[in-house]
Amino acid sequence: MSVPLQLVPLLEPIREDLRRVDGLLHQTVAEAGEPLSSRLQALLSSGKRLRPALVILIGQVFGAGDSPFQCLAAAVEMLHCATLIHDDVVDDSPVRRGQHTLHTLWPAGATVLAGDFLLARSVALVAELGQPRIVRVLAQSLCTISRGEIRRLLETNDTGNQRQQYQSTIEAKTASLFGAIAEMAGILAGAEDTQITGLHRFGHELGMAFQIVDDVLDLTGDESRLGKPVGGDLRQGLVTLPVIYYLEQFTGNTAVRAVLSGQRDEEHVQAAIEAIRSSAAIEASFSEARAHIRSSQEALGLLPASAARETLSALCDYVVDRRH
């Protein structure tokens, strides 16, 4: 894994668990056989391991055994990677996590199938837990993700309310999986139904904040730390939250509008990035992310007080404080 420096002290108490999760991921990759193994290895060995960390920590909040939580943690990381692989085909992205995406190295078809393989392994791993309810939550989350992405692809930017569209998009794309992850970990831990509902809300709100910050960092981050070019969303014509705030504030003919209406040359893109960066749109977006984080931390109040619960709360703060 490639954990950012800021995250290291937070994840220290679960370092051994995350090492075992990495072991499970490695094992799945080995079972794939070459040439799939090497490609998946490169993808699965990167990543912050934020989603697996949530699973492990929720297990610890309830004092539950380690091994099934490591299994669930590996499964959610696989599912996440599978959706990334398919998304990179969908968006034709050249770089992910600082590496060339699978579909720039392989035919698109093989890449689609590589995603299917990871999906299937993820489902198989979750089935090992012996709890059909957890499989249902996982499957439901994948339904939401794929349905949401299809809507985003087939919708035009001009129709409807941009803010509402953005909200639905990030709910489907990110918050639904974060919500499902926390919910599954709660079910596995034998939590009460009100706690499971609270965990879903915790994950959902954390996911909303995570995606908003991701969308801000796409504009304000630096390429070497992001592992992908700055302004990637804008170059694709995606209207993210900082763009929405900017457009609300500046209604005239700006570089941002030029890029969104198709003028995607480097000069316009750089001018648009600079304009948004120096506007109040960035702080307004962060502020919205922080509101989600507060709801997320509030939902944690339903869980038993414990060191692991404190770490979950600290992870929430990390999500808005991070710089990549």
Add this chain to the structure above:
Amino acid sequence: MSVPLQLVPLLEPIREDLRRVDGLLHQTVAEAGEPLSSRLQALLSSGKRLRPALVILIGQVFGAGDSPFQCLAAAVEMLHCATLIHDDVVDDSPVRRGQHTLHTLWPAGATVLAGDFLLARSVALVAELGQPRIVRVLAQSLCTISRGEIRRLLETNDTGNQRQQYQSTIEAKTASLFGAIAEMAGILAGAEDTQITGLHRFGHELGMAFQIVDDVLDLTGDESRLGKPVGGDLRQGLVTLPVIYYLEQFTGNTAVRAVLSGQRDEEHVQAAIEAIRSSAAIEASFSEARAHIRSSQEALGLLPASAARETLSALCDYVVDRRH
């Protein structure tokens, strides 16, 4: 559903079950929301319903209740359709089941996600059955399918033993799912372990025969009944069993070799199709399919004698006798 005339009398005793399966498929499609619904409806409402029929009939062999088998039957049809959607992206096929494939109408990305949606719904439906073992078999089958297809895509035709490659390809592509379907139905019916093993073998052998016959019909069928152009595999340079038999018999410079080495103009393709059609390769392939069918029918011997078992045996005969 669009059941071939030959199949109608065979499926008559389970007509009501298949109607309910169609209802479940329709329900899933409706849940997808537009514009996904209309597209999936077109795909899911066609098809022979052979895979669902196997599930229902195996349930009846064991005198088990209808409803869970209808659920499993719908799930396997969805999984099958999901793999077809992804395959059409992989192979860039323009027509499937007499209709334009999804990816010729939608961007490839949306098509990939439509397949993911069906996959997820299939897993969710199987999870409803409350038996994690069944989810594992389903997931394992999807692993095998995707891994096998990746190998096929990244392998060149020149290397290794063509017959062995063909065997592995159709095992992964078709037989693994047929095997899994029969196994899952056996588990759901509460069959004994030896019977479940026998059911897996029944499905696997039936799947091998089914794919061989499919590959023969791709050359000998007529376009209107196949729902796709004749010789589609050959046009893609795929080496199927009749082609292998032909190449073993005719080692010189034939139109078939010309097509395989890249001369895919209509004149060469038609000459190649005609050459294979009038050779002994067709009968040799059918004979190999019949051998698989015999193994498949033999495996049925492990199940309790019943009208449903007789229908399963008759379905085996149909698979080699069918003309589309």
